Amino acid sequence: MRKAVVDWLALLGVWIMVLAVPVVVLGGLGVLVWSVLDDDEGLQELSDLHRLCGKNHEGFGEAAPYGGGGPHPLVLFAGGTDLPAHATDGQNGKPTPKDVQLVACASRPARASDRVSESCTYVGGETDSSGFGGSVTIDQYPGKVDVTVYEARTGRPVDEFRLSGPDKLKCESAVLEGTKSHDVITVPSTSDYVPRLEEYVTENAKP
Incomplete structure (x- = not known):
């Protein structure tokens, strides 16, 4: 597995580690975010738990049993989260891979509606056939993640x-030169994920 370069941040008093493809880990008092690089057959790294998000949702027999009262350490594999650029120091570390009881898998963001919720138009981006500056339009669609x-x-x-x-x-007040018209899907932020997942971490195990 390639070595990951990480930045430690903290959100709402919990740990966050950020990379390009985020993974959020909640374990009692902690949240951790990092990148998935490879799948290994054994449970050696937290990123190995991504196997449960595959087609067969194959578990790890060496993982901690899920039951009783919390905390239930949980890992979320999700892309497209709005991670913070700055945060205060946290006090909690990450769980070991075999301590994790739950794995949450988020789908790729998709349109929640075919309705354009906002159109942002900019002058001077694309050029028309005569070579003069045209306009750029970025249409927004509300998104969803399962x-x-x-x-x-x-x-x-x-x-x-x-x-x-x-x-x-x-x-945005401006776009980069050369930007072409395109569509974007709005996505949930990290602050949307955290309170929902904390329920599974702190409450009694679901049957």
Whole structure:
């Protein structure tokens, strides 16, 4: 597995480690975010738990059993989260891979509606056939992400829920030169994921 370069941040008093493809880990008092690089057959790294998000949702027999009262350490594999650029120091470390009881898998963001919620138009971006500056339009669509929570040891689905992105975002004041017209999907932020996943960490185990 390639070595990951990480930055430690903290959000709401919990640990966050950030890379390009985020993974959020909640374990009692902690949240951790990092990148998935490879799948290994054994449970050596937290990123190995990504196997449960595959087609067969194959669990790890060496993972901690899920049951009783919390905390139930949980790992979320999700892309497209709005991670913070700055945060204060946290006081909690990451769980070991075999301590994790739950794995949450988020789908790729998709349109929640075919309705354009906002159009942002900029002058002077693309050029028309005569070579003069034209306009660029960026259409926004409200997005959605489906999250399924699995038991790490067995791969059994425990629960599922849906998160919605904002209806629309404020148009940027400018875009980079050369930008072409395109569509964007709004996505849930990290602050949307955390309270929903904390329920699974802190509450009694679901049957």
